[in-house]
Amino acid sequence: MKRILHYLIFITFLTSSFDIFFNLNLGGFNVRTCYMASLLFAFIYFLSYSDASKFKFIGFVPFFIWLLFPISFVAHTQFLNRNIGYILWMIFNIMVCYSIYKFSRVVDYQVLIRYYLLSFFIIALVGITQFLLSTVGIHVFITMWWRMNVLPRVNGLSYEPSYFATYLLIGFVFMFYAWKKKIYFFTQRFQLIIMIAIALAILLSTSRMGILFMVSILVFDFISMLARSLVSLKISRVNLIVSASMILFVVAIVVNILADSKLRHRYLTGTGLESTSSHSRDTRISQMTNVWKIFVVSPVYGYSFGGIASGIATYYGVNPKDQKKAKEFEGLNIFLEVLAASGIFGFMFFAYWMIFFFRSIGKLPGLLRMNGLKKEADILICLRYALIAELLILIFSQNILRPYLWILIGVTSAMYFRFKEMIFNPEANSNHINS
DSSP: OHHHHHHHHHHHHHTTTOSSSSOEEETTEEEOHHHHHHHHHHHHHHHHOTTTTOOOOTTHHHHHHHHHHHHHTTTSSSOHHHHHHHHHHHHHHHHHHHHHHHHHHHSOHHHHHHHHHHHHHHHHHHHHHHHHHHTTTOOOSOOEEEETTTEEEOOTTSSSHHHHHHHHHHHHHHHHHHHHTTOOSSOHHHHHHHHHHHHHHHHHHTOHHHHHHHHHHHHHHHHHHHHHHHHHSOOOHHHHHHHHHHHHHHHHHHHHHHHSHHHHHHHHTTTTGGGOOOHHHHHHHHHHHHHHHHHHHSSSSOOOTTHHHHHHHHHTTOOOOSHHHHHTTOOOOHHHHHHHHHHHHHHHHHHHHHHHHHHHHHHHHHHHHHTTOHHHHHHHHHHHHHHHHHHHHGGGSOOTTOHHHHHHHHHHHHHHHHHHHHHHOHHHHHHHHHO
């Protein structure tokens, strides 16, 4: 039975980015495989373990109070089914967090982290394979192209390349900082291969935002490393060589694109640079502005999670009757969307929960180091960096309900309580794993 739990949690991780494959469509809503796996996990756990009712989550009280606001606003829409569906979506995400927490109680935490990292590696390989197959005329799940039916923009099993890169950014940030801190869950060589594969898949997605975030992280770390070396007069040659090599590799690709007028024009199209069209930039600004407009119309009585699109449609005199029509009016910026969904008072509890969450995972590493748990402290720091990067990139995208964001939140929360128990109750921690 315990082996089945291993399979289910790995499937939950592996399928979290699946948008166009292996999902069940019910009434226009995708019931994702990762949620079905986590529900089955919770059911089996409930039958197998006596502590099934116990669940810890960082800042659960302010989180729960915040959640009550969008639930209470579910009727504030012309498309009620969508709002109900999105509330259920949020409940599924909580169930995923529950499953991850429970799994962390019955295995060595490194097993959980290995499964998590392997899932990014496998999906990155899916993207790379997708690109290689397209070069010989085999096009599998391609949704966007550089050159139609010739050169794809890799999207893995996500709706589009930007979603794919947004998902992979989590794995890249974690792996990069784990490598910097010399934390190894596999062999050193294999871990480096995983990081390079994820970076390559992000590059092949050609998502400008994903590549920009990846390059910014590499450059910022490289400059910080040089600054520290000037102060301490010490520097790791391996770190310096690998960091410089990755930066040069990415820069070489960017320079190659900029040197080719056709590639440069295609890549800059939508930004407004070099006299190209600015439709991409203008659309993003317009989508953010639309969310703010409907918030101003109803600042206290929010629209709930699924009501943002229909609220924008109503603002422009349109009455969406189905998912396809509603998607034409999607907003942008997850924090603005939470503000419009929750109302000003609900958003206060959301902001308090986020502050409490980051403050908690920010303080614990110091205590862990004081108790000789340096590796655990560094793992929590890597998870924190990954979460910060993911939240920042989602400022330029929509929907805070994305499963891979909540899986990251669930893994971070589970590791927080697991590591905290190592300090204050190490015997109970060991006994629980052995059980």
